[in-house]
Amino acid sequence: MGQDGVHHAEFSEFASGDREAALQQLVDSYVALASDQDNWVCNLANAASLLWHAYRSLPLDVNWAGFYVADGKNANTLILGPFQGKVACQIIKYGHGVCGTAASLQETQLVPDVNAFPGHIACDGETKSEIVIPIIGKNKKVVGVIDIDCLTYDGFSGVDVKYLEQLASKIAETCEFP
């Protein structure tokens, strides 16, 4: 239990069905949780839980929410980080698929139909749309990406880009990456 008698699980409660309110709460909750913690695994594990519960509360049929991070052992390679959802691909090369494209271009990828994305890597054949936001570290290099998959087409829009880019900035500020 937290210092104030609040269970940590209560951070996963998103009462509103309003997307902007839920995403603002998501960013605020992440900042609160990371206020005295810089361990990247710990912070991304809780961030994945916040992402999952925020989107499922809308409701939106998100089937995967989490992170790929820069692989310290292999250049230009993303490796699976904390997430919520079904088992996922372990390695993604920069420039490959939606995650690898976001990492190599250092640009958010908003993909209304993953099957129309050149070189899409399907960890789950049921995914229809996806959003990937690069997390840019202090040295201007990619330290990881936020990746969210949805079972319906057009799952994400500019509203998601706005708040998830805020989350990516907060993650870069608060986490000590290897």
Next chain:
Amino acid sequence: MGQDGVHHAEFSEFASGDREAALQQLVDSYVALASDQDNWVCNLANAASLLWHAYRSLPLDVNWAGFYVADGKNANTLILGPFQGKVACQIIKYGHGVCGTAASLQETQLVPDVNAFPGHIACDGETKSEIVIPIIGKNKKVVGVIDIDCLTYDGFSGVDVKYLEQLASKIAETCEFP
């Protein structure tokens, strides 16, 4: 997509409602996924997904499944690792709560009623029963614990201990911990 045209997400499909069959499949799937991967974050992230989907398939009302790991920065301290479920406590001292007790004693803790466990740390007030298995590294020190929470009393038994201790051994063998 995997080398054999199989989506990674298919590892999360547990057809059987039989506990032993599901837990054997869980261990086998973990071994397959970790066969050419020693990154502990990647492997524990997928292992948390396997645990979640295996138990939910029984069905059992598991509300949290994942890992705490030895904190490299602070002695006798566990820090949150990959998991599936609601936002969780970030730090647990050895000897405190079910996870900290499993870590300090290096013994599995099978807890039919968490409220009867002395010093139980409630990340989620709704949890009723819990099982925690220590993961013992090559140097005989605890590298982490497997932690699973359930919304009903008596969620776990000796069958779970048997297979989850196998999983803990496989994790210790396959992962390079910091």
